[in-house]
Amino acid sequence: MRQPGPPLSAVIDDHGELMPASAASAAGRAPRAGRRGRIDTALFAESLAALLDAGLPVLDALHTLGQRAASPAMAALVAELDRSLREGLALSAALAQHRDVFGDVIVALVQSAERTSNLGESLGRYAADLRAQQAMRRRVLGSALYPAVVVSVGVLVIGFLLAYVVPRFAEMVLSSGVKVSPASRMLLTLSAAMHQSQGITLAILLALAAAPALLFGTARGRALAGRWLGRIPAWGRTVREYHLARFFSSAALLLRGGLPVLRTIELAADTLHGDDRVRIQGVLRRLSAGQDLAGALTAEGIDDHLVIRLVEVGQRSGTLGPQFQRVATLLELEVSRRIDWATRLFEPLLMLAIGVAIGTIVVLMYVPILELATAIE
Structure with a gap:
């Protein structure tokens, strides 16, 4: 503009997001891994999108992600998502339980994609946008x-x-x-x-x-x-x-x-x-x-x-x-x-x-x- x-004072928050210093202690849109350790949400979205585009169901895709998770924190998170889906929750609802990791944007995108059956495409766009921002x-x-x-x-x-x-x-x-x-x-x-x-x-x-x-x-x-x-x-x-x-x-x-x-x-x-x-x-x-x-x-x-x-x-x-x-x-x-x-x-x-x-x-x-x-x- x-x-x-x-x-505007700017800092980089604990997850690497650029944000104003006045908000450094507040919860922002950028995900924070907290006790889990750092989780690459862009990598999660990219990997899940690739598996879904290949034709795997969501549960099988999550199971595959858990087997080749990039970190113990990612493996634990995928296991929790897998358990939530097996209990009958939709993927958007499962992600919403971990807003501190994923944020609101991906939750809203997945919720909308579940109604239009283009989940893989939406996750791919989200990952590409996040990579560009990074x-x-x-x-x-x-x-x-x-x-x-x-x-x-x-x-x-x-x-x-x-x-x-x-x-x-x-x-x-x-x-x-x-x-x-x-x-x-x-x-x-x-x-x-x-x-x-x-x-x-x-x-x-x-x-x-x-x-x-x-x-x-x-x-x-x-x-x-x-x-x-x-x-x-x-x-x-x-x-x-x-x-x-x-x-x-x-x-x-x-x-x-x-x-x-x-x-x-x-x-x-x-x-x-x-x-x-x-x-x-x-x-x-x-x-x-x-x-x-x-x-x-x-x-x-x-x-x-x-x-x-x-x-x-x-x-x-x-x-x-x-x-x-x-x-x-x-x-x-x-x-x-x-x-x-x-x-x-x-x-x-x-x-x-x-x-x-x-x-x-x-x-x-x-x-x-x-x-x-x-x-x-």
Whole structure:
């Protein structure tokens, strides 16, 4: 979307989904494995779809999945689903008992597919959509992770220079009585102090080296990183467009699965947070009151002209699902464009800043040495 909206803090939740930091502790649409361990729902849907398309009944397909499950957690989950089906539950009802793993979208899709006998096709579309979202999520995450790693490496190099290289010259220069600049004296004094406290210095350097893993490897760390990153307007807009792309992609998937528009918007709204989710709740109220979707989106502030025009076309031609997918594709392209632009711009600037910092240390270190050599001559 071209309207910038407010900055949005983004983190990666325990299941790898990108979500706002303000919602990091809340239950979201993304499935969480909990005590089961991580479960790849895309792999589950892909495998089950392939077996169903091959002509196997649902029970036989689940039994086969259980025999070649990718993990003990997956095997235990498939066994519970198999038991529920043997007790007489439909697959959608069995999946609904594990919403914390699968989420509401796949449950609604399966429930609709059970009425139309295209379960394998619906699961295949769900898996393809989820894989596409995961690929985009990795791009967004990578755009934040790479600079963090570069900064950590740069800080380690600078710390090594200050703690172990500069001190070899600091004592000689400071005790020689040679006049040095205030900047050089400050650098030499700092390096000497760091060298004397080697244990503390080493601990700080190791903590800095582990910072990317701590920030992006835990929910609390991702929440903290999300708050910091959310203050960067360009990053906030990119994450917002990523979430909107997920919203329209999920809505397109649900519409193609046969769900009504109101229920589709309600389920897809779980991919949004903050102001955009409030806007979609307003859209739902307007739809319930009888207003058309394009008018409701415009009235609630989701008024990008391209999006509204595509929605209007979809309403008139009965192709709302494909038009939603086009909107999602356009937003994903915009997110990719922003990431590519930021990468081409920011990475050289980051490397330049680190190079300037290291070069400054080297210059401040060698100028007093040259002055000392001149004085000796």
